[in-house]
Amino acid sequence: MKRFLAATMATAGSLGGAAVARADWTPLVTSSSFAGITTDVGTAASGIVGVCLIVVGLGILVKCFTR
Numbered sequence: 001m002k003r004f005l006a007a008t009m010a011t012a013g014s015l016g017g018a019a020v021a022r023a024d025w026t027p028l029v030t031s032s033s034f035a036g037i038t039t040d041v042g043t044a045a046s047g048i049v050g051v052c053l054i055v056v057g058l059g060i061l062v063k064c065f066t067r
Helices: 002-021 032-067
Strands: none
Touching: none
16 A cells, blocks of 8 residues: 555655646747737728728818819
């Protein structure tokens, strides 16, 4: 019985040591991975707003000239 308990404790100790070693993990995806996507979305949004302003401006000009 003592050998069984010793073997069980040794196994539990080695698992606990493995859990401590696994605590130093590094994530595969970080927030800095999305910096390029954030920039692209901002550029696309500003482009869409710019086009909308041009269309609205042209619409106002046409309305003013047709009155």
